[in-house]
Amino acid sequence: MKIIQILIFWLSLCAGIYPTDLWAEIEIENVEYKIKAGYLFNFTKFITWPSDNSPSFNICIQGSDPFGELLNPIEQMTALGRPIRLLRGSKISADEHCHIIFRHTATNSALTKGSLLVNDIPPEESSKMSAEANRMIGFINRQGKIKLQINTNNLQQAGLKVSAKLLEVAELVGDNEHE
Amino acid sequence: MKSSGYFLLCLLFLRTQTTSADSKVENYFAMSPAELALMPISIASGTPKSVSESASVTSVITAEQIKSMGATELHEVLETIPGMHAGIQVLSGDYQYSVRGIQNATNSELLILLDGTRITTPFLGSLLTGIELSLEGIQRIEVIRGPGSALYGADAFAGVINIITKKAEDMPGVTTGVRLGNWDTQSGWGQYGGEHGAWKVASSFQYQHTQGDDQRILQQDRQSVIDAQFGTQASLAPGALNTRYESIQGRLSLQRKHWDIGLWGFNGINGSTRAGAGGALDPSGRANVQQFVGDVRYSTEDLFQNWQLWAHMSHLHADFDALFQVFPNNAILPIAPDGNIRFNNWSALAKFPDGVRNFLGRQVDVPTLELGLVYQGLAEHLLRVNTSYRYEQVTARFATNIGMGAIQAGSLLPRPQINVINGQLVDLTNTPNVSLPDSNRSVWSLAAQDEWQIAPNWQLTTGLRYDFYSDFGHTLNPRVALVWNINEQLTSKWLYGRAFRAPSFTELYSTNNPLRLGNANLSPETINTVEWAIDYRPVSTLRLAANLYFYKLEDFIDLMPDKGRATLSFQNSNSQEGYGSEFEWNWQFNEQWNVLGNYAWQTAHSSIAGRRPAGVPEHHVYFAAIWKFLPQWQLQSQLNWIAGRGREQNDVRPLNDYQTFDFIVRGKKLFGQVNVAASLRNAFNTQYVELANIQIPENIPMPGRSFYFEASINF
DSSP: OHHHHHHHHHHHHHTTOSOOSOOOOOOOOOHHHHHHHHHHHHHHHHEEOOOOOOSSEEEEEESSOSSGGGGGGGGGSEETTEEEEEEEGGGOOTTSOOSEEEESSOOOOOOOTTOEEEEEOOGGGOSGGGOOTTOOEEEEEETTEEEEEEOHHHHHHTTOEEOHHHHTTEEEOGGGTTO | OHHHHHHHHHHHHHHTTOOOSGGGTTGGGGSOHHHHHHOBSOOSBSBOOOTTTSSSEEEEEEHHHHHHHTOOBHHHHHTTSTTEEEEEOTTTOOEEEEETTBOOSSOOSEEEEETTEEOOOTTTSSSOTTOOOBOTTEEEEEEEESOOHHHHOTTOSSEEEEEEEOOGGGSOEEEEEEEEETTTEEEEEEEEEEEETTEEEEEEEEEEEEOOOTTOEESOOHHHHHHHHHTOOOOOOSEEOBOOEEEEEEEEEEEETTEEEEEEEEEEEEEOOBTOTTSSOOTTOEEEEEEEEEEEEEEESSSSTTEEEEEEEEEEEEEEEEEEEEEOTTEEEEEOTTSSBOSSSOOEEEEETTOEEEEEEEEEEEEEEEEEEEEOOSTTEEEEEEEEEEEEEEEEEEEESSSBTTBOGGGSOOTTSEEEOOSOOEEOTTSTTSSSOOEEEEEEEEEEEEEEEEETTEEEEEEEEEEEETTTEEEEEEEEEEEEEOSSSEEEEEEEEEEEEOOOHHHHHOOSOSSOBOOTTOOOEEEEEEEEEEEEEEETTEEEEEEEEEEEEEEEEEEEEOTTSSOEEEEEEEEEEEEEEEEEEEEOOSSSEEEEEEEEEEEEEETTTTOOOBTOOSEEEEEEEEEEEETTEEEEEEEEEEEOOBOOTTOOSOOOOEEEEEEEEEEEEETTTEEEEEEEESTTOOOOEEOOOTTSSSOEEOOOOEEEEEEEEEO
């Protein structure tokens, strides 16, 4: 009887192991990434963006996507008077201008005019001195709260200007660290 | 019923001011950078931290996971925590929890908090008898396994459970739902969350009712044994356990800058006596229980730079009334010279045409004041100091037709003649023969903790707490935790802590009770625990965690025979050593599939002849697989396997290993607003038992297959 029960249990599990295109969402109940999603939306409001021709405000998630579906409602919002679009993985084409590029794992890449690079900062890189050369805004865990590390020099080089509303909750890194 | 009326009224009033739900679907988008920066990501051990970095071995179960696993009562959630098992409290029949093999006959050895406020009562040191917490209003449940007295004081012994309720941002708008299941199970709930000026308001209520499984049949009960001894036929066995209950639960939360105000109420109506208060089936016994907790918190970082000041004031009030039969109609029982029922040294026989009846009442009041400071001005250090005062008071009411004060044993006809004692209750309240005299004590505490960021990847947490109890004296409890973030993927922790459990008023002061007597000379139980834990996140979709622990528990409080007397009383009897390991996994291996679970192994031995603690599993596996077969639909299948439970010496009642399987289907945000679910619990109708009082010839049969359907709508 026990074997039959275990068999039925596993059959119920295995019934779904086939690919389907119907899947659209990942549910992650994660306060940490809700907070980061909130920050991403605030970046659209509290950063001054150079003009561009894109019909939408594009947020690109490069690499692994820790937000899952909880970032999706941002597409109901607007920025710069345009609808916000989320672009993930293969949907990011070279023709699209990414206003915000989020990378869960930081990689050193060239600065792009008009693009804000945002990434998670792992705990071992939490000291200010370890800030990467081309990092713009990093999410950092300070005693269980998500704070920002901002390199204003790099933002300026990309033509972006940060409002005092963001600087209030940020640690400054790079040449402006002691301003 | 009053509380449900209040919350309905509240709901209707607030509904008129609700803005559209769409704008609140993701409240985080409406928050400013300053608000986001103040939002904690998890509260596990004093200072908010992620689970992997917290200075303790911690599990967090979110509202989403509770829904996904189909749980409707607290014990169903806690059963999924590594190292935790929900058994049956042998005296009350309530669910009782063992953690890492630690439990006590009257007490789970756990501290239970609601939004950080203690809701366990000093009567038993556990939740008030008859409380079945429902789950709709809960946002998450945080469980610390291991000692927590350096932070939380008494009873944070084998672990701490902190139940976090939903706040305004967790349930924007109005939500209502219903659930219907077998055994006449019904539940309905309403929730509101919104902002009114500077205040964030959240209110919720839930009604829950069930007749319980009528197939939980005891073939023999304690009265069956007595019938065999005295040639009577009074027992109601074979018969079903009495497991019906009805409850209303409500919560109101008001939050604004600096302030956090909460009110929680629980009302249990005509609750049941399960296997009977005396181990004899009692289908007509009833218990009514009410508990209220009000608390106010104030905190500010504005007054002094680098200082956070906070104050927390709370009051717990509980009222319990029960009228029940200890033994059924027409029982013939032996009476000792003190008037109590005893099966040795008895001098007379009595027949009880209306049964042995008891009325038990008690009122519990616990006001608490806590004051604290957090200092962040010292580089790489976070210092916390807090002090508290708590007053615990229990007043009891007691009426019975047996025992000292109710009958004059000296006037009974001697054996073998049979006396007749009717069912009229004698009120013994405010007499020396009450079951528990009015009791109170004061508790003072002073605690300090330092979180030192030794290096970017190393954090050392040290803490010390002093508690003074007006009844048994003082105790000092330290803890040390060293957390090393080896790299982004790997965290290692070394933990040491000492904890204590204060003797409950039942253990200290019970009188005139044939089952147990108090002992005012009890010392607190103490435990020393060392742990090593590792948390590995090789990719963002996979988390693995494991730990090893060893503990030594001393001055264990247990019921022991009194020397030279025919009674049992609570005594600091023995010590217990235990060690074990827990392993957890959670893998989102593609967009459709998530598998999670845990395996816990423990072994423990008492200093008395190396005995293993009874009823706690040596092996426990929980495994769940979540299959999202459509964008808004998922199926969760889960297995719970319990093995290797020990028994007392001379206990020959079977206590076999068992496994149960559950299947839960959920549809979320259908048409944008509707959630539905269907659950099949114990799908294969596994017949399994939990350990019963040794005086009952059989262990307690547990619920068979159950199902429910549920729907809710968010406006």
